[in-house]
Amino acid sequence: MFEIELIISLIFVTPLIVALINSLFITLSDNTNVKIGSYLSIMGIFISFILSIYIFSLAYGDDHYKINASFEWFSIGNLPVLFGYYVDFVSASMLLVVTSVSLLVQIYSLGYMKGDKGLVRYFTYLSLFTSSMLGVVLSINILQMYFFWELVGVCSYLLIGFWFDRNSARNAAKKAFLITRIGDVGFLFAILLIFSNGLSFLDKGLNPLIIQDILLMTGDLSTTIIFLVSIGLIAGAVGKSAQFPLHTWLPDAMEGPTPVSALIHAATMVAAGVFLLVRFFDFISASSTSLLIIAVIGCTTSLLGASIALVMNDIKKVLAYSTISQLGYMFMAIGIGAPAIAMFHLVTHAFFKALLFLGAGNVSHAVHSFEMEKMGNLKDKMPVTYYTFLLGSLSLVGIFPLAGFWSKDEIINTAYQGTNLASTIVLFGSLIGIVMTAFYTFRMVFLTFNHRIQPKVNATIEESPKSMLFPVAILSVLAVIIGFLINPPIDLPFLEKHWFLHYQHHKVIDINLAIALVSTLLAGLGITAAWIFYKNRNITDRLFASINMSQVLHKKWYFDYLYEIVIVKQIFYRFITRITQIFDDVIINHPSDFVGYFAKNLGRPVSLFQNGSVQFYGLVLTIFYALVVTLGVLLLYVIS
Amino acid sequence: MSLESVLTLSAGLFAIGLFGVLTKRNLIAVLMCIELMFNAINVAAVGISRYIAPSMFRIAGSDLNSEQVDLILSGHVISIFSIAISAAEVSMALAIIILIYRTKNTVDISDINKMSG
Amino acid sequence: MNLTDIFFIIFSLIAFSSALLVVFIQDLFKSALMLVVTFISVGGIFFLLNAEFLGVIQILIYAGGIAIIIIFGVLMTKDMATANTSNIFMFINGQICLLFFVLLSYFLINEEWFLLDLVNSSYAEQAKNLFSNTTDHLATLLLKNWVIAFEFSSVLLLAVIIGSLAIVKDKNE
Numbered sequence: 001m002f003e004i005e006l007i008i009s010l011i012f013v014t015p016l017i018v019a020l021i022n023s024l025f026i027t028l029s030d031n032t033n034v035k036i037g038s039y040l041s042i043m044g045i046f047i048s049f050i051l052s053i054y055i056f057s058l059a060y061g062d063d064h065y066k067i068n069a070s071f072e073w074f075s076i077g078n079l080p081v082l083f084g085y086y087v088d089f090v091s092a093s094m095l096l097v098v099t100s101v102s103l104l105v106q107i108y109s110l111g112y113m114k115g116d117k118g119l120v121r122y123f124t125y126l127s128l129f130t131s132s133m134l135g136v137v138l139s140i141n142i143l144q145m146y147f148f149w150e151l152v153g154v155c156s157y158l159l160i161g162f163w164f165d166r167n168s169a170r171n172a173a174k175k176a177f178l179i180t181r182i183g184d185v186g187f188l189f190a191i192l193l194i195f196s197n198g199l200s201f202l203d204k205g206l207n208p209l210i211i212q213d214i215l216l217m218t219g220d221l222s223t224t225i226i227f228l229v230s231i232g233l234i235a236g237a238v239g240k241s242a243q244f245p246l247h248t249w250l251p252d253a254m255e256g257p258t259p260v261s262a263l264i265h266a267a268t269m270v271a272a273g274v275f276l277l278v279r280f281f282d283f284i285s286a287s288s289t290s291l292l293i294i295a296v297i298g299c300t301t302s303l304l305g306a307s308i309a310l311v312m313n314d315i316k317k318v319l320a321y322s323t324i325s326q327l328g329y330m331f332m333a334i335g336i337g338a339p340a341i342a343m344f345h346l347v348t349h350a351f352f353k354a355l356l357f358l359g360a361g362n363v364s365h366a367v368h369s370f371e372m373e374k375m376g377n378l379k380d381k382m383p384v385t386y387y388t389f390l391l392g393s394l395s396l397v398g399i400f401p402l403a404g405f406w407s408k409d410e411i412i413n414t415a416y417q418g419t420n421l422a423s424t425i426v427l428f429g430s431l432i433g434i435v436m437t438a439f440y441t442f443r444m445v446f447l448t449f450n451h452r453i454q455p456k457v458n459a460t461i462e463e464s465p466k467s468m469l470f471p472v473a474i475l476s477v478l479a480v481i482i483g484f485l486i487n488p489p490i491d492l493p494f495l496e497k498h499w500f501l502h503y504q505h506h507k508v509i510d511i512n513l514a515i516a517l518v519s520t521l522l523a524g525l526g527i528t529a530a531w532i533f534y535k536n537r538n539i540t541d542r543l544f545a546s547i548n549m550s551q552v553l554h555k556k557w558y559f560d561y562l563y564e565i566v567i568v569k570q571i572f573y574r575f576i577t578r579i580t581q582i583f584d585d586v587i588i589n590h591p592s593d594f595v596g597y598f599a600k601n602l603g604r605p606v607s608l609f610q611n612g613s614v615q616f617y618g619l620v621l622t623i624f625y626a627l628v629v630t631l632g633v634l635l636l637y638v639i640s
Numbered sequence: 641m642s643l644e645s646v647l648t649l650s651a652g653l654f655a656i657g658l659f660g661v662l663t664k665r666n667l668i669a670v671l672m673c674i675e676l677m678f679n680a681i682n683v684a685a686v687g688i689s690r691y692i693a694p695s696m697f698r699i700a701g702s703d704l705n706s707e708q709v710d711l712i713l714s715g716h717v718i719s720i721f722s723i724a725i726s727a728a729e730v731s732m733a734l735a736i737i738i739l740i741y742r743t744k745n746t747v748d749i750s751d752i753n754k755m756s757g
Numbered sequence: 758m759n760l761t762d763i764f765f766i767i768f769s770l771i772a773f774s775s776a777l778l779v780v781f782i783q784d785l786f787k788s789a790l791m792l793v794v795t796f797i798s799v800g801g802i803f804f805l806l807n808a809e810f811l812g813v814i815q816i817l818i819y820a821g822g823i824a825i826i827i828i829f830g831v832l833m834t835k836d837m838a839t840a841n842t843s844n845i846f847m848f849i850n851g852q853i854c855l856l857f858f859v860l861l862s863y864f865l866i867n868e869e870w871f872l873l874d875l876v877n878s879s880y881a882e883q884a885k886n887l888f889s890n891t892t893d894h895l896a897t898l899l900l901k902n903w904v905i906a907f908e909f910s911s912v913l914l915l916a917v918i919i920g921s922l923a924i925v926k927d928k929n930e
Contacts, residue, residue: 612753615662619846619853622658626857633864641765641805643872647865649769649802653776653795655858660780662850663843668830669785672792675823676776679799682815690806690888693873697880709883710894710902712873717895717903719811723818724910728917730823734830735921741833742927750844 004058005069008085011051011095012138015102015131018044022124037120041127042106048134049099052092059092068212070140079202081209085138090343094137094275097350100478101267102130104471108358109259111467112365122162126263129155133268137275141209142191149187149240149272153180156269160256172255179249183239187276190232197225215282223287230290233280234297241273241327244301250324254316258364261316262357265323266350274330274346281339288420295335295422299429302328306436310443314370315360318444322396323353325433329411332426338414345407348483352395352403355475359389362464362472363448379449384469386449388476393445395479397438397523400516406483408434412519413512434519438526446530646687653680667737667747671730678726682719689715765805772798785840789828796820810892 022037059065070084087095106126113119132155135148154177161173191209198208198217206213218226237243242250250270254261264270277284277294284290305324312318326349333342362385363378364370379386395402398409408430415427609620653676660673694711697704741747775794782788796819803812834840875881875888887894899907 613750613844614752615749615844615846618662619850622662622853622857626853626860629864630860641762643870644866645765645769646802646806648862649772651858651861651865652773653799655854655861656773656776656780658857659850659854662854663780663847665842665844666785666834666840668827668834669779669788669841671830672779672789672827675792675819675827676779676795679796679815679819682811683799683802686803686806686808686811690808691872692870695871697873698871704880704883706883709880709887710898712884712887713891713895713898716808716811716891717899719808720814720895720899721906721910723811723814724914727818727823728914730826731921732917732924734826735924737830738833738925747834 004055004067007051007054008067008069008087008138011048011055011099012085012131012134014044014047014051015041015127015134019124019127019131022120022127038106038110038123041123042103042110044127045099045103045106045130048130049096049103052095052099055087056092056096059087059089065089065092068140073141073144079199079207079209081143082141082207083144084140086140086212087138090275090278091137093343093347094271095134097271097347098130098133098137098267101350101354102126102263104475105259105263105266105354105358108262108361108468108471109257111465112259112361113257118162122159122257125155125158125162126260129159129263129268133272136272140211142194142211142214143209145211145276146184146187146191149236149276150184152240152269152272153177153184156180156253156264159260159264160253162256162260166255169255172249172252176249176253179246180239183235183237183246183273186232186235186239188232190229190236193225193229193232197221211279215280218283218286221286226283227287227290230280230284230287231293233276233284234290234294237273237276237331238297239273240276241270241331242324243273243297243327243331244304247301247305247324251317251320254314254320254370258316258357258361261320262354262361265320265357266354270323270327271346271350274327274334274342277331277334278339278343281334284334285337291335291337292420292422293335294331295426298328298331298333298335299425300328301325302332302429302433303436304328306433306440309440310436312440315363315444315448316357316370318440319353319356319360322356322437322440323349325437326353326396329408329430329433332430333411333414335422336411336415336418336420336426337422338411341407341410341414344410344483344486347486348395348403348407348479351475351482352392352479355388355392355472355479356396358468358472358475359385359392362468363389365464365468382449382464385464385472388472389449390445391476392479393441395483397441397527398434398519399523400520401480401484403479403481403483405516405520406486409516409519413515416512416515431519431522434522435526435529438523439530442527442530443533643687643691646691647684650680650684650687653677653683665748665750667740667749670749671733671737674733675726675730678722682722685715685719685722687715689713761805765802768798768801768805771795772802783841784838785831785834786828786837788841789824789831792827793820793824796824807888807891810895 018041022041066086066088068084068086070082072080073083074081106123109122109126113122116122129152132148132151136145136152139145139148157173157177160176161169163169164173194214195208198206198214198221201208201213201217201220204217206217208214208217239246250265253264256264284294302325305321305328309318309321309325312321326345330342330345330349333339333345360370362382366378366382391402395404398404412427412430415423415430417423418426609616657673657676657680660676661670664670664673689712694714696708696711737747740752744751746752772795775791775798778791779788779795782791797816800812800815800820803809803815831837873884875884878884
C-alpha cells in the first residue's frame, strides 16, 4: 500500500521538484546549463509518465478501483481540510493523457524552442504547468482542487505571455488570465455554497470539502442548492474550457509558443473544465436544468467555434476555434448525461489535437509564419508532417477507423437514443458541426499542403528535425488507434469492451450503422466542399467576400467587440466604475476628507492660542486650571 | 478671626496677584504681582499651620510627644523657604529684566513675543 | 469680637486695598510703595497668627530687601508716572480672576477642615505652649527636621547671587 501511495505522490511531485530545481538553481546560472534544465524537465515528466502507466495498468479494467490517501492540511473549527489524492479509473486515464502529451510536447519543444534565451524558464513553466494539472486531477479535496485549478491558470498566464517582450503576448496572457478568472469566481461561489450547506453533514461522517463526500450528500440537498452549485461549477468549467460566452481567451492564447498551445489545448488547461464536470457529474445530474444548460452551452460553442474556424487565415487560430468546437462536443456529451463519452472524446481529442498543433508547429517552423496565405505546396517538401497532419485532420473530422470517429459517433448515437430536449439539440448541433468541422479542417489542409496552391513567400522550406518529428509520429499513431483501443467494436483478448464503460453506469452502445453512415457522409460532404472551394486559392476568397456573413465570421461574431468595447469600455468603465466612483467619493473620500478638514479647522483656532504673548498663555492656563479644579471638586461632591 | 477669613484673605491676594501677572505690561509690575502671590501663599501656609491639625493628630489621638506637636509649625517652615525662594527669584528676575532692557531697550511684555508660533 | 479680630480686619482691609492699588495705580513708583504697604500688613497678619518670627522676616526681607530691589528696578523705567499700564486682556482677566477668587474661597470655606483643638484635647496644653513661643520651636524644627532643605536653600541663594551677577555683568567690560 505504501508503494502505491509513494508512486502516486511521485507522479505529482516529480515535475514540481524539477520545476523548483530549475527555477531555483538552473535559471540563475549561465546559458551553458540550458541543456541540463531541459533534460531534467523531460526526465521528470518521463518518470511521471512511467508511473502513470503503472497506476493505469492497476486501474485498468477494475471498475471499483479507488485509492485515496490524505493528511490534514489545516482545520476550520472541527472540520478537517484534507490534502491528498483520490484515484479512480477516470483520474488514472487523465494522468496518462496529461503525462504522455506533456512528455511528447516537451520533447518536441527541444527542437522547436532551440536557441531561445528563456529555454530553462520555459521548461520550468511547463513542468509546473503539468504538475498543477496533475494536482487538479488527483485532488481529493475541492479546496485543494481549486488551489491547483488557479495554479493552472497562473501557469497558462506565464506560458502564453512567455515572449513577454511582445505586446500582443502580454495582452493575450492578461486576457486569458482575467477571463478564466470570471469563471473561477463561479467555482469559488460553488465551493462556498457547498461548504455552507454541507457543514451539517459532518455528523454523518461526510466532509463537505471532499469531492466524493459531496457526491454522496447530493440526495440530501435541496434542488435549489444543487442547481446553484452546479451553475457555479459550470461557470468555472466554462471559463477554463473556453466555452461560450467565455471562449474569447483561447484564440488569443495562440500568442504563446506552439508547443504550449498544444499542451493547453490537448491535455492541461482546457481539459480541466471538462474533467471538473465529469468529476461532479453525479452532483450536477441531480438537476436536469443544469444538464440542459451544459448541453446548450456546448452546442452553441461548438457551432460558434466551427463557424469562425471556417474563415480564419491563421493556422493556429483555425486549430484554436476547432478546439473550442470540440470542447463543445464534450460539453454536449455531458449535457446528455454521458460523462464517460465526454472523457472518451477528451482522450481522443487530446491526442489528435496535440498532433495537429505540433504539425502546425512544424509548418510554421519551416515557413516562419502562421498565415496560411504564405503556405501551400508543402506536401512534397514536408512529407512526414503532411501525412501525420492528414491523419490528425481525418481523426478530427471523424472518418472511420480513426480516433475521432469513435468518440464523436458515440456522442451522436447517445443523443439519437435520448428522448429529452437536450438530446435533440445535441443531435442536430453535432451533425451540423460535423459538416463544418470537415470543411474548415480540410480547408486548412488544402491551403497549407495542396500542391496546386503556390506559396506567396518562397523561402527555403525543409522538413523539421527529428526531435520534432518523433513526437509527431508517436501522436499520429495514437490518434489512429486510441479510439479503437478505448472502444473496440470487436472482442479482443486483452482489451476491455469500453474503458469508461462502467463509469457512471454508462450502458454499452453498439455502433448504429445508420448514424455512422450519416456522420461519415456529412464529413465527406464537408471535405468535398472544401476540395471544390480550395482547389485554387482565389475562387473562394471572392465567394466569401461576396457574402456578408463572412465579415461577421472574420470578426468572430463580434464577441471581442462586445466584450472589449461594449462591456468593458461602455458598461464597465462608464457605468460600474461610475457607481464605484460615487462609492469612493461618498463612503471613502468624504469621511477621510472630513477628517483632514476637521483636523485642519480644529488646528486653526488652536493655533491662535500660540500667539507669543506670555500673558495670554497664562490666562489660558488659569482658565483651564480653574475648570479642572472646579470639575474635580464637583466630582468629589458627587461621589461623596 | 478664623481659618476661613485667613484663607479668604489669601485667596483674594492671590487673585489680585494673578490678575496683575496676566494684565500688567511692565515686567517689573508683573514681578511685583508675583510677589503678591507669594505673600498670599505665605499667609495661607501660616494660617493653615495655626488652625489645622497635622494628619498624624487624627491617627495618634491622645499620646503625642513634644516633637510631634512641634510639627504644627511645618507651615511656618514652608513659609520661610518660600520667602527665601522668592528673594532668590526676585534677584534673578531683576537680573533678567536688566538684560532684556539692555538688549531690547524695553521692559514691555508685549514687545517680547519671540514665542509666537 | 476681640482685639485680634479688629486688628485682623484692619490689616486685611489694608492688604486688600493696597494690593488693588498695586495693580491699578498708573504710577509705577507709587505702586511699588503700595506693595511695601501690603507686605507690612501681611507681616501684621503674621503677628496675629502667632508667627512672630515670620512676621519679622516678612518685614525685613519683603518690605525691606525685596521692595528696595524692586524700586531699583523701577528706576530703570522711562515714563514712571504712566508706566504701569494694562494690556488688552484686562477685562477678561478681571472676570477670570474674580471667578477664580470666588471659586477658590467657596471651596476653601466649604471644605470641612480638621482643626486644632486647643481647649479639650490631649495636646492642648503643649499646643498653647507652642503658640506662645513659636520662634524657639521653629528654630528647633528648622535645624533638626528640615536641616537638609535649610542647607540647600543656602546653596540656592549663593547660586542666585553668582547667577544674577553673571547675567547682569556687561560682557564688553
